[in-house]
Amino acid sequence: MNTPTTTPAAFQTDVVVVGLGAFGSAALWRLAARGVRVTGVERFGVGHALGSSHGATRLFRVACYEHPALAPLALRSLALWTELGERTGEVLVRQTGCLNTGSPTSAPVAGTLAAAEVAGVPVKTLNAEEVRQTYPGYAWLDDDDLGVLDPWAGICYPERNVRAHVAEARRLGAEVFEHTTVTAVETTDDGVLVRTPTATIAARQVVVATGAWLGTLVPDLPLDPRRMPMFFFRAHPGHEQDYALDAFPAFTRALPDGTEVWGHGSAEDYGIKLGLLPDGENFAPTQAETLDRFVHASDSAELSAAVARAFPGVDPTPEKATPCMVNNTPDEQFVIGRPHGTERVVVAGGDSAHGFKHAAGVGELVAQLVVGEDPFLDTGFVDPRRFATA
Ligand SMILES: Cc1cc2nc3c(=O)[nH]c(=O)nc-3n(C[C@H](O)[C@H](O)[C@H](O)COP(=O)(O)OP(=O)(O)OC[C@H]3O[C@@H](n4cnc5c(N)ncnc54)[C@H](O)[C@@H]3O)c2cc1C
Structure with missing residues (x-):
C-alpha cells in the first residue's frame, strides 16, 4: 500500500472490491446482497481467461x-x-x-x-x-x-460462476468498472483511496482480491505465485x-x-x-x-x-x-482477513490451487468481515496475521 497523496477522489462509495475473479466477484455479490454500496474494479473483462479462474471447470x-x-x-x-x-x-x-x-x-x-x-x-x-x-x-x-x-x-464452472456473481451483484445495485487497473491502494484517516489511471475512488473499506497479482497491491504477505x-x-x-x-x-x-x-x-x-x-x-x-x-x-x-x-x-x-496461475502460501491455506495495521483493507487470496470450490463461501466470509458480522466459521486458519504471529 502507498502513502496518501492529495489528488481528490472522483468517485465515492462505501466498499471497493479490487479484482473480480473467483474471490472478488463473490465478495462483490455477497456485499451487494447485504445492501452495501459496493463498487467492483477489474483490470480485464468479467469472466476472462488471464488469471486463475478459467478453463471451463x-x-x-x-x-x-x-x-x-x-x-x-x-x-x-x-x-x-x-x-x-x-x-x-x-x-x-x-x-x-x-x-x-x-x-x-x-x-x-x-x-x-x-x-x-x-x-x-x-x-x-x-x-x-x-x-x-x-x-x-x-x-x-x-x-x-x-x-x-x-x-x-x-x-x-469458473467463468460461468464468476459472471453469475457479477451479474447478481449488478442486479442488487453494485457498480462495476471493467478494463480498469487499480494502480495503488492508499489508506487515509477515514478510509481508503483506490487509484486507477483515470479516476480515484474514495471508500470506507477496500477488498483486495487480485489473485496472483495480490502481492503487487498488498506487499509483505508470504505469497508464492506459480504457473500451472x-x-x-x-x-x-x-x-x-x-x-x-x-x-x-x-x-x-x-x-x-x-x-x-x-x-x-x-x-x-x-x-x-x-x-x-x-x-x-x-x-x-x-x-x-x-x-x-x-x-x-x-x-x-x-x-x-x-x-x-x-x-x-x-x-x-x-x-x-x-x-493458468495459482498463488501459494506457506501452509497452503488462503489469506482472508485484515493484514496487520490495515483496518480498512481486507484481502482475499493465497488460493494455493484449491480455492475455486470455496469462492462463494469466501465471498460470504469477506462480506461478514467488512460489515462486522460474526463470521460463519473460525477464520484463524486463513487469517493473514497467522504468518506474522508464527
Ligand atoms: C490448473 C488449475 C487447476 C485448478 N483446479 C482447481 C480445482 O479443481 N478446484 C478448485 O477449487 N480450485 C482449483 N484451482 C484453483 C482456483 O482456480 C483458484 O483458487 C481461484 O481461481 C483463485 O481465484 P482468485 O480470485 O484468487 O484469482 P483470480 O480469479 O485470478 O482473480 C483475480 C482477479 O484480479 C484481477 N486483477 C489483478 N490485478 C488487478 C488490478 N491491479 N486491478 C484490477 N483488477 C486486478 C485479475 O484480472 C483477476 O480477474 C485450480 C487452479 C489452476 C491454475
Whole structure:
C-alpha cells in the first residue's frame, strides 16, 4: 500500500472490491446482497481467461483433506450457488460425486475419510473390485486400493460462476468498472483511496482480491505465485463412454508411486480434464505480470506419463491446454482477513490451487468481515496475521 497523496477522489462509495475473479466477484455479490454500496474494479473483462479462474471447470470437493475447516466453506458455497442457480436457471455446481482412490493410507483415501468424519459427509468406501465394476475407467486400479466416494462433490464452472456473481451483484445495485487497473491502494484517516489511471475512488473499506497479482497491491504477505497450465484429454476410440463425466466423475487418485492425479470425465463442450499434484515442472514460480503464456510440450510430460500408467482408455497426449496461475502460501491455506495495521483493507487470496470450490463461501466470509458480522466459521486458519504471529 502507498502513502496518501492529495489528488481528490472522483468517485465515492462505501466498499471497493479490487479484482473480480473467483474471490472478488463473490465478495462483490455477497456485499451487494447485504445492501452495501459496493463498487467492483477489474483490470480485464468479467469472466476472462488471464488469471486463475478459467478453463471451463474446477473440481468441487466437500470432504477436503487439505484442512478440516474447509468442508463448511465448500458447503456454504454449495448452498449459495444452488440458491443463485435456482434463481437464474444456471447450473453452477454439478454434483457428480468425487471418487478418491489410492492405498488406504494415501491422502485421497485416509484424508478424505478423516475430513468426512469431521464434517459429517456421508462418504461411501468401496474396495478395488467394486470401484472397477462401477467405474470401468479404473480398470488398472491396484487390488489393495480403496475408493472413497464423496456424494456431495462434483464440478463447478469458473467463468460461468464468476459472471453469475457479477451479474447478481449488478442486479442488487453494485457498480462495476471493467478494463480498469487499480494502480495503488492508499489508506487515509477515514478510509481508503483506490487509484486507477483515470479516476480515484474514495471508500470506507477496500477488498483486495487480485489473485496472483495480490502481492503487487498488498506487499509483505508470504505469497508464492506459480504457473500451472491445465490440460484436457480425449479417450481412445471405443472408450468414450468409460471416460464421460457420468461414468468418470470428479476424482483424486494416488498412484502406487505416490503421484497424485486429479480430474473428471468429459461432458458438454469440454474433454477429460486431468492434472497432477504436486505438479513438478508444470508448477514453476512466476510473476503474474510476466507469466509465460505459451504451453510447451514439456509442461505435460510428467502428467502424460502418469495418465499412461493410470487410465488405460485415455490418450496420454493432451488435446487442449491453457495457461493458468495459482498463488501459494506457506501452509497452503488462503489469506482472508485484515493484514496487520490495515483496518480498512481486507484481502482475499493465497488460493494455493484449491480455492475455486470455496469462492462463494469466501465471498460470504469477506462480506461478514467488512460489515462486522460474526463470521460463519473460525477464520484463524486463513487469517493473514497467522504468518506474522508464527
Ligand atoms: C490448473 C488449475 C487447476 C485448478 N483446479 C482447481 C480445482 O479443481 N478446484 C478448485 O477449487 N480450485 C482449483 N484451482 C484453483 C482456483 O482456480 C483458484 O483458487 C481461484 O481461481 C483463485 O481465484 P482468485 O480470485 O484468487 O484469482 P483470480 O480469479 O485470478 O482473480 C483475480 C482477479 O484480479 C484481477 N486483477 C489483478 N490485478 C488487478 C488490478 N491491479 N486491478 C484490477 N483488477 C486486478 C485479475 O484480472 C483477476 O480477474 C485450480 C487452479 C489452476 C491454475
